[in-house]
Amino acid sequence: MNFTEYFYSLVKQIPKGKVSTYGALARALGDIRASRAVGRMLNQNPYAPIVPCHRVVMSDGSLGGFGTGIEKKIKLLKKEGVKVSGNDILDFEKALFTDFMSDFPLKKMRNEQKRLRKSVRLEDGFDDIETVGGVDVAYSHKGFGGLVVYDYKSFDINKRVSVKDEIDMPYIPTYLAFRELPLIEKLLKKYKQGPSVLLIDGNGVLHPYGMGIASHVGVKLDIPTIGVAKKLLCGEQKDDKILPGEYSEVEYEGNLVGYAYRSSPRTKKPIYISPGHMVSFETSLEVIKNFCKYKLPEPIRSAHKLATEARNSA
DNA sequence: GCGACAG
DNA sequence: ATCTTGTCGC
Structure with missing residues (x-):
């Protein structure tokens, strides 16, 4: 499985009724530096809504963007039992999922860099x-x-x-x-x-x-x-x-x-x-x-x- | 708003 | 990197 496919498999781990963040997914990949790449890959997500990119929000609890319009994102989240008020997730702490099961591929790549450096x-x-x-x-x-x-x-x-x-x-x-x-x-x-x-x-x-x-x-x-x-x-x-x-x-x-x-x-x-x-x-x-x-x-x-x-x- | 991180 | 018209300066 290539990197992007692996990423989508991580996104699928976010349970219905929960949300996660761009940063949390980047950390699950192995480096917070990947947060913008997370946004880009979600934007390209060909498997929506099977790969639930609508469950990914900003780290301050605000909604962030959505390819097909923010109204669609709100609708999907509400249907799954996530409370939304205005542009924010209610009870964000309670709704937040960060417990990804991951191999941290970027950490492996970093280790390879450290090894090759010698x-x-x-x-x-x-x-x-x-x-x-x-x-x-x-x-x-x-x-x-x-x-x-x-x-x-x-x-x-x-x-x-x-x-x-x-x-x-x-x-x-x-x-x-x-x-x-x-x-x-x-x-x-x-x-x-x-x-x-x-x-x-x-x-x-x-x-x-x-x-x-x-x-x-x-x-x-x-x-x-x-x-x-x-x-x-x-x-x-x-x-x-x-x-x-x-x-x-x-x-x-x-x-x-x-x-x-x-x-x-x-x-x-x-x-x-x-x-x-x-x-x-x-x-x-x-x-x-x-x-x-x-x-x-x-x-x-x-x-x-x-x-x-x-x-x-x- | 600032700072800002190759391609 | 890519999306893109005109504009500025040598």
Whole structure:
């Protein structure tokens, strides 16, 4: 059973006449960070009302939303014996169910991150860089992955590969790799050779557990990787003001985890560069600098375009 | 309302 | 990430 199906099985545990909350379901999945993903999955619930998404309300006892209109939610709850007044559940404490029976899948994923972290290497695992690839994923109902490989000497495009696959995991902050790794693996399998270095949309060691998607992919597929993110996930940027072409260190819990790099004079917002695996901090910065014609490095821009085109023509 | 957490 | 018209600035 995939993650989303497992989630629906948890929702089915909420008894008739009771309600639960987005946060309680997120905790049952294993991390409160999943609460927004809970909302999204409930919004997509294809099994309503068998999977009783109408029994999920806000943690302050207010009703929250409902896809087919809040009146419908109130009607279903009242029919089940839950008292509703205005926009609130009456006797919320009494009606609240939080005693889920769960395997806490996100805790298992977190443990895997902690285990994989021990294998991350932050030294260059190569002599020369011959090729640099970029990957990105676009979504509709399915996921569409794009990989574009550049020659590092000539900056010519060497190869483009795109794939399509089912996505069974929602986006949950700090668990991105579990959503996108299968597609990235499929891309590299189709490409066969494997670039000298792979650029990935997201972070490397710039992550609360040191295992952002770039590090995760690097360790699992045993390839050098660099993470490039558009927003800061965690940690602090040493200098707030950065001039075009310059950078500032990003620290997390007192350690260097990456750089905020002002890649273009046109944007004030920097990109966040962090080594993933088998690449040093210095090399990470250097490779990205060499590829930044615009805000994002060319391999990622091209991969983004390829993935988006693959989705739009499907 | 603020802060805000990659894609 | 996705939903989406026009608008601003170099």
